[in-house]
Amino acid sequence: MMVGIVDVAKKANVSTATVSRVLTKPETVRETTTEKVLKAIEALNYQPNLIARQLRRLETKTILVVVPDITNPFFSKVLRGIEAVAVAKGYQVLLGDTGNDVEREKGYLNILQQKKADGMVLLTARMDAAAVEEVARSFPVVLACEYIEGSRIPTVSIDNISGARKATEYLIDLGHERIGCITGPLDIVLSRDRLKGFYQAMARKNLIVDPVLVQEGDFSFDSGFNLMMKFFALGQLPTAIFAASDDMAMGVIKAIKSKDLKVPEDISVLGFDDLKFSSIFEPALTTIAQPAFEIGENAMELLMKLIHKEEVKREQIILADQLVVRESVGTI
Amino acid sequence: MMVGIVDVAKKANVSTATVSRVLTKPETVRETTTEKVLKAIEALNYQPNLIARQLRRLETKTILVVVPDITNPFFSKVLRGIEAVAVAKGYQVLLGDTGNDVEREKGYLNILQQKKADGMVLLTARMDAAAVEEVARSFPVVLACEYIEGSRIPTVSIDNISGARKATEYLIDLGHERIGCITGPLDIVLSRDRLKGFYQAMARKNLIVDPVLVQEGDFSFDSGFNLMMKFFALGQLPTAIFAASDDMAMGVIKAIKSKDLKVPEDISVLGFDDLKFSSIFEPALTTIAQPAFEIGENAMELLMKLIHKEEVKREQIILADQLVVRESVGTI
């Protein structure tokens, strides 16, 4: 049933070593023998067993990608960037979806220690930093999108602080003063950074922020909707809102529309991410665009270098974000 | 550096066999020895090498899922269903994104033959049926969403024909007679099925379909937009359009709006898939909902049975689709 290298060797009247060489270093074996062997391989429809090869070589040609939610188009785009360079370099990707669950996130660390992958890229870092650091000491690990404060683990992301600052300044420059902010979950560095950028911009322009107007969401459409409804309920309306994700921005806008107000005429809304859908949505979202695919590509290339123990000059790669102006923000 | 089972054995003063047993069949080893071994494992921070185990056991506890485009929210939801039951059963998933490329799709078949995965679920079947059949003869394979005509490969999907028929009949019952259809790529069975359902409904109600009004798209927003613009250019307007995907339906609607017409007042549009975004879109899409997550779950469970050589009663699992009525369709 199962045809192995010995079968091929037997059929071609050579040793297993020769067969193996034909497959991996053809230049070291004579033309005529190569042909014999190739013929035998063909005849038996032999396929080398990768597991055996991996055991011998102590490498899996596989990398693990840990994603908080594959269903989120932003992450799937990053993933695609990773996958693209992975296959180009002959690697496969093992998918780890955590469903935003810290425990499962931790669980995936084992895969690395159990040698089932040569390296790992994390698109989430909710678990305790120490555990990640520990693993990263022994295995190639890179963070994408997220980062860990004060850590030297290689990272690729945008500068969330400056992105958020730029977004907020844009609102201010258009005359807005009473600006609300709907943040992501604050246990995530990236959410805190965006909030920090928001505060920085407000401070620079000497505006005070009304504490009631900064609320913590969870990046989801629903949380955006609910938080905006809360503003209505409280009777505390801003003239503009900076939402830390496009999903939330859309929720906010839906809520505003539900009160028969208009965006941007009555209230402006600015998002973050630039999902494909954000330009289809009405009003089309003004937002900060993240180069998701490129983040993935860069992360994988960085990981590749780590795996091959090449020198990495910059450990933190910051990609450019961009304010894309569409229709959801207006002047005061 | 690398701590193996022999190190543990040495430290605990037992044989490697015993260590292995502690890990895999604890009931066969005495309590006190188990403790000794566990302590040694702890002390050395030993993690079994999965590759070695897999080689010995000839199984990888990994399954391969081949997706045409992970970025598409529909597929990523199916994938999530697969992943959910996979991890529940102790399996990991290897991701194969083909980028809609037939060659890459074919390439992934090798992974199975090279024993890097115990089974495979295909969310796409564009390549020639013979190749898939061939692989499926020797390895566990299940198709999800797609199917191959006249094949006995286990499949889970909805009934695309009846779904499309139901959708079209709904339009007809509302008084529409001049109905257009924007199909998916017709080299895909599923697209042909949806078109077939459309024709069936029209025939049953004795309506003639204007050939100009059925056009082939590629499931994308842009193709929907462009094809609708083509209708405008031709001056051939239907009163309703059945689009074979929500993405295309949204494109169609955008095109209609761009001509200052209204949906559904001037033209009705009905979609297919029920993406998360379809209910946020304005007008909210009336569409055929596919149980994406459940398709994934069922596919994985089916695959599990194949892998364990259990008897599978039904080889084709048909899940229920559902017409969800929202705002994009009106009476004539």
Next chain:
DNA sequence: ACTCGGATTGTAATCGTTTACATACCTAAC
């Protein structure tokens, strides 16, 4: 005290490759 038999543990073969090392081959130069 001595056996017997089940419960534990140990020894060594095995999974299917790769590869260090040894050996055989072959050509060219003398």
Next chain:
DNA sequence: GTTAGGTATGTAAACGATTACAATCCGAGT
């Protein structure tokens, strides 16, 4: 015709676990 020296092949030891089989232990029954 020898031989040096590279080239091509073969032999067998890894890789790190699992497991069939053999060996040992230990308590109960006599």
